[in-house]
Amino acid sequence: MLCQECGKRQATLHFTKIVNGEKAELHICESCARERGELIPGTSSGFSIHNLLSGLLDFENPNAGAKAPVLRCETCGMTYTQFSKIGRFGCSQCYKHFADRLDPLLKRVHGNTVHVGKVPKRAGGKVKTKREIERLKKDMLGRIEREDFETAAQLRDRIRDLEKEIGGG
Amino acid sequence: MTKPEFAKDALSPWMKKDGPDSDVVLSSRIRIARNLRAYPFPMLSTPAQSEEVVEQLLGVAESGRLGGLGPIKTYQLSNLTELEKLVLVEKHLISPALASESRNGALILSRNEDISIMINEEDHLRIQCLYPGFQIKEAWEYASKIDDIFEESVDFAFDEKHGYLTSCPTNVGTGIRASVMMHLPALVLTGQINRILSAVTQVGLAVRGIYGEGSEATGNLFQVSNQITLGQSESEIIDNLHAVAHQIIGHEKAARERLMGESRARLEDRVKRSYGILSYAGIMDSKEAAQRLSDVRLGVNLGLLPSLSQQTLNELMVSTQPGFLQQKFGEALSPEQRDMTRAEIIRSRLAT
Secondary structure, three states: OOOOOOOOEEOOEEEEEEEOEEEEEEEOOOOHHOOOOOOOOOOOOOOOOHHHHHHHHHHHHHHHOOOOOOOOOOOOEEEEHHHHHHHOOOOOOOOOHHHHHHHHHHHHHOOOOOOOOOEEEEEEEHHHHOOOOOOOOHOOOOOOOOOOOHHHHHHHHHHHHHHHHHHOO | OOOHHHHOOOOOOOHHHOOOOOEEEEEEEEEEEHHHHHHHHHHHHHHHHHHHHHHHHHHHOOOOOOOHOOOOOEEEEEOHHHHHHHHHOOOOOOOOOHHOOOOOEEEEEEEOEEEEEEEOOOEEEEEEEEEOOOOHHHHHHHHHHHHHHHHHHHOOOOEEEOOOOOOOOOOOOOOEEEEEEEEEEHHHHHOHHHHHHHHHHHHOEEEEOOOEEEEOOOOHHHEEEEEEOOOOOOOHHHHHHHHHHHHHHHHHHHHHHHHHHOOHHHHHHHHHHHHHHHHHOOOHHHHHHHHHHHHHHHHHHHHHHOOOOOHHHHHHHHOOOOHHHHHOOOOOOOHHHOOOOOOOHHHHHHHH
């Protein structure tokens, strides 16, 4: 197979990425890979994920560069078009400024859009309480469905207490 | 200038211990990506900003708060030679990206080399924790503790919806990459590997060859890791990887048994042939070395060859890499001299 980049040399690096059934393939030769700055002598870590990712992003946004207003992160100045070319954010605030465009991308990459893992202790109190409230609400609806109104009422009171706690804090 | 500690020995101290299932799993690794809230990601940081990031994070290390890790050393990448960086890459202690592209890159390394903390790689902070054998849960617990220590002193970029914010959207959320490095010669020999690996990619995990190019894994070494970092908790990610790796181990062991039952003579011929060639060859390129060492490892695991320790095999795997050879024998080695030196190292190690 010939290299997809130069079309001359034999492709020796083959990449296949499958996420949620979406398959992306790339076949290139070593010297084209090196030209892209993905390799240093003696290692063959190969082609970086950012290039593949930018493929996904272009796909997301076929009108990029057209008349749509330029979407820009106010903190670091990176535009969404730049981000979709390099596949990396400029700063943590990009997540906020590009929020509207982000969910489809995150869904494609992770199959999800919301974090459910570890929470830093210092930011933690409030977030943990909110999660607890979510969990209790789900539990309460289940109880109501099963007509266990007594427990549901207890849960409702507990939810109120917690909501007061974070409202006041 | 004296050689830094890490360049002296091909084998990291942590690799000298055997872990569970070490006949199939060479090592388990956790990498946690974190960023400081107050600075742009390393790609957009000015030199002054990235220097402040180094100061803050090295500050945590030098304050003694990482005391639980035992003695640590810190390095600025700009003070290391190209070869020293390559050795760090070959020992999997830093990434190629930190070695070649970082601005104000720095490294915190425990004496055991089981903890390596990269600063100003793609993210401000990347904590890596390595364990021998199949101990992915233990590696996560340790790495998470280190994460907690840093968090006490610095403010990480975190938001409620997206979790820990990372430079690349593929790491956002938990910011963790858990991986196990597996030696799967019997699955390759019996032609089952592609079927198994493609099944693995269906459940949100990725597989890649180690020390190989593209889809070809030289030395039958494969790294299995999680792809998804958002929407699953750390323990779900670890449990998922653990369960899948556990199954792969089972398949590999079953395939080894079947080979021993059905074609023992051929298998024995193959591993002894490789042992013979490694014991006497005068010129050995890195690809052949990796393949033959894989055969020998399999032969030792199955009791077909005189017992060699896992450590000797691990050591040979790293010490025959191009960067390590060059730094040990001087930069002037031509490719042919390198192949001769490689053959000599292997010969003498097998003779003892």
